[in-house]
Amino acid sequence: MSNHESQTPRLILENEIALNISKLTLWNPQCKKAHDLVKRLMKSYQIKPAGMLIHGDPGTGKTHFAKKLKGMAFENITQDVLDDHKKRPVIIVTAPKQSTIPKMVNILLEELGDPNPSVGSLTEKEYRLYHALKNLCVQLIIVDEIHDFLPSTSKGTKSSALAWLKGLMDNTLIPILLLGTDKALLIQDIYKELASRIRYTTAFVKFSVEDDQMSKFLFCELVQSLVEQFGSKANILKSFNFIQTDSNGCCTFSNESLLLRLYVATDGIPRGIRDFFLELNIEIHTEDNFKANLPNLAQIYSMLDPISINEKIDFNPFSVDMKVIYKYLKMNVKNAEGKNEEN
Known part of the structure; x- marks a missing residue:
């Protein structure tokens, strides 16, 4: 079998996932x-x-x-x-x-x-x-x-x-x-x-994870829905399953450090989140044994179009220390409170 023939099923799957990601609309x-x-x-x-x-x-x-x-x-x-x-x-x-x-x-x-x-x-x-x-x-x-x-x-x-x-x-x-x-x-x-x-x-409006639990849940729900579009390859992205449900049906948030990094990267804007996962889809189907670790996610972030990323930051959210993320979020809340007082 030629290399071209062996790649065809992979390309078909990649295109199918990309189409599903681009069309996904959560009825929030x-x-x-x-x-x-x-x-x-x-x-x-x-x-x-x-x-x-x-x-x-x-x-x-x-x-x-x-x-x-x-x-x-x-x-x-x-x-x-x-x-x-x-x-x-x-x-x-x-x-x-x-x-x-x-x-x-x-x-x-x-x-x-x-x-x-x-x-x-x-x-x-x-x-x-x-x-x-x-x-x-x-x-x-x-x-x-x-x-x-x-x-x-x-x-x-x-x-x-x-x-x-x-x-x-x-x-x-x-x-x-x-x-x-x-x-x-x-x-x-x-x-x-x-x-x-x-x-x-x-x-x-965009999602918020700082002080609005419902918006934070909806942000995680969108991410989880995007992960589900990967089908058999969704296991590669299990770290993006930010919502855990216990035996009583109660939901809690998990892996919050990655959750906050993704939020800061996209500013909670659905288009940015989708674009990030579209780029992630390309990497998963291009690189054998791809792992969704921070260095690889940082590389994906660096390749995104400027309209897809948070224009208010001058750092890569997947490569900085969490102290930088927390500092940004704290400042973001303070700026939002200032705007509310002005209004």
Whole structure:
């Protein structure tokens, strides 16, 4: 057997695990709350214009949540209906970085399958857009990165692009879910008429292990779920099983030093945690007899993209003494308390 042939099963397994890791979304309390609000939002379909805003730091799971929503919507429609009628109950688009109407129209048309989304006058394209939304029975429009669509103007300046978005709500009576960073909250100041149609607002936040036991448990639960994606190789990562359950069903935390190192490395942001395990997956399937010890984890951390790691630290959490980790966490709590006092 050639070397290429012998590597094929390993590559298939590696790719399968990577796909599972990248798609994993835990239905934690903030997701459940958002989902309940979305269900309430969708009761406004064809009744009144309504919107919802989910805001939070990059990487906190907003886009993953939206993709899960879309998947859940399609799960309720049989394949023959999808094939025969080409229904699109939920569509997701990423807002253009320029606050202009034509760019948003083009992006929506492309998502709806228009063969020439950039062809025609704005009026012609709007007609095609409204026609497609009706024919495809769209019941929820999700616009990600909505903060990029806000005008780069002074506070209180009305935006024609946001006015168009309000018109889309009014004319189609299709609920719109907006996702963005905390900058998206400026909609309330920039265009109050659009803001008045946003019936629900909720935040997605990163995990915390310093003083919130529930958040610490959810952080460990996400890590444990990621470990489970490794199947037969999960035993290599047994040190990442941070939750132990006794005979009475009570949960306790274990291996807290590694738990805290991983938390500091990723700042408790789901995207960073997933990216760390994606890199870990590559190493496990590249290096024979890979061990998840601190030197190897430190090497993996050093290879991560800057957007995946904690930008507030200038040290490698897997190679420093635990005193450095504890000092950082103590300072982190103090800074958080200071911000709360300011608010």
